[in-house]
Amino acid sequence: MALPGRFCSSTRCWTGGGESISAIGSSSTKRQTGSTATGEGEIPEGVVERIPLLLVGRKERAVTPADVTVVVPTLDEREGIGKVLDDLKQEGFDNILVIDGYSRDGTVDIAKSKGAEVLQQQGTGKAGALATALAEVQTPYVLVMDGDGTYRAADAHRLLAHAIDHDLVIGGRTNGTENIPFVNRIGNWLISKAFKLLFGTAITDVLSGMYLLRTQKIREVQLTSTSFDVEVEIACAMAANGEITQVPISYQKRLGKQKLRTRDGTRILSTLFWMANYFNPVLLYGVITSLAAIPAAGILLWVLYQRFVVGVWHSGYALFGVMLFLLASQAAAVSLVSLLIKRSEQRLFRQL
Known part of the structure; x- marks a missing residue:
């Protein structure tokens, strides 16, 4: 006969009166013995054993530096590349792949002297460097890191x-933001806000030059970017069809000449717009249409001013303003529904 209640020894707990139970963690088991004794180490008949979390555990092992290939895109980075490679080696990262964009300042020689594998990139810009690296990587994870000394190798363990x-x-980049040029800081803030609005993902630094990718997943993405907007394209693809998160890291003063130009901000915004059009067009155009609320508010305020101050009633303008406001309201509602559906898809994806 099953024993009701809960029984505990110094190492285990059991519950009686049930056929199954959800154990702490990800699995459970039911064991019975022919004995009715409840001594130490014995399970009473008809009770279910709860396996402690430490016994169940997670099957996946932790990701280590041996599982990662560090990809360092370079173009005339002689001031910083040596320090970057030394720091990576010190942190246990031995799989280092430097993708050089045909530097003319001795960057390649410095990288080779540090024991790193160096490849000349195909294509142009940082996107070309990443595509070149993905064709060579053999590890399950890829860590992309700029070669200008702005990122600390020690922070890579936070990503792992x-x-x-x-x-x-x-x-x-939450620490050392003062080292980011002001114009780039404003551009990054605007782009990150737009990214959150379009994809519903709370990422505050879409343009960070240090990020960890699952190799198999990034190979499924067909990169079309040709410049620094590759980070935006990757983030959009992963937010739409994968799992994405952010961890705080430090940002140090750059060693060498700044590569990102002001006009690259316009290019990144353009890429963000087109990626949103591809991954979530309903939300994008819903947000754009909802902006009709701005002229609608202006028209209606003007009509009210004319009615109560001047004493003239403009029925045509009033009707037009109301129609614009209704259009904006409906577009906003459609955008919200689209966002909720997208988040539901992401939750379902996680469960699968």
């Missing part, structure tokens, strides 16, 4: 800690 559950882990 979340690699199992995510396809993209971005290093969000």
Whole structure:
């Protein structure tokens, strides 16, 4: 006969009166013995054993530097590349792949002297460097890191800690933001806000130059970017069809000449717009249409002013303003529904 209640020894707990139970963690088991004794180490007949979390555990092992290939895109980075490679080696990263964009300042020689594998990139810009690296990488994860000394190799371990559950882990620059040029800081803020609005993902540093990718997942993405907008394209693809997160990291003063130009901000915004058009067009055009609320408010305020101050009633303008306001309201509602559906899809994706 099954024994009701809960029984505990110094190492285990059991519950009686049930056929199955959800154990702490991800699995459970039911064991019975022919004995009715309840001594230490014995399970009473008809009770279910709860396996402690430490006994169940997670099957996935932690991601280590041996599982990662560090990809360092370079173009005339002689001031910083040596320090970057030394720091990576010190942190246990031995799989280092430097993708050089045909530097003319001795960057390649410095990288080779540090023991790194160096490849000349195909294509142009940072996107070309990443595409070249993905054709060579043999590890399950790829860590992309700029070669200008702005990122700390020690922070890479923070990204590795979340690699199992995510396809993209971005290093969000929360410490040392004063080292980011002001114009780029404003552009990054605007782009990150637009990214959150379009994809419903709370990423505050879409343009970070340090991020960890699951190799298999990024190879499924057909990159079309040709410049620094590759980070935006990757983040959009992972937010739409994968798991993405962000961890805080530090940002140091750049060693060498600044590569990102002001006009690249316009290019990144353009890429963000077209990627949103591809991954979530309903939300994008719903947001654009909802902007009709701005002229609608202006028209209606003007009509009210004319009616109560001047004493003239403009029925045509009033009707037009109301129609615009209704259009904006409906577009906003459609955008909200689209966002909720997208988040539901993401939750379903996680469960599968």
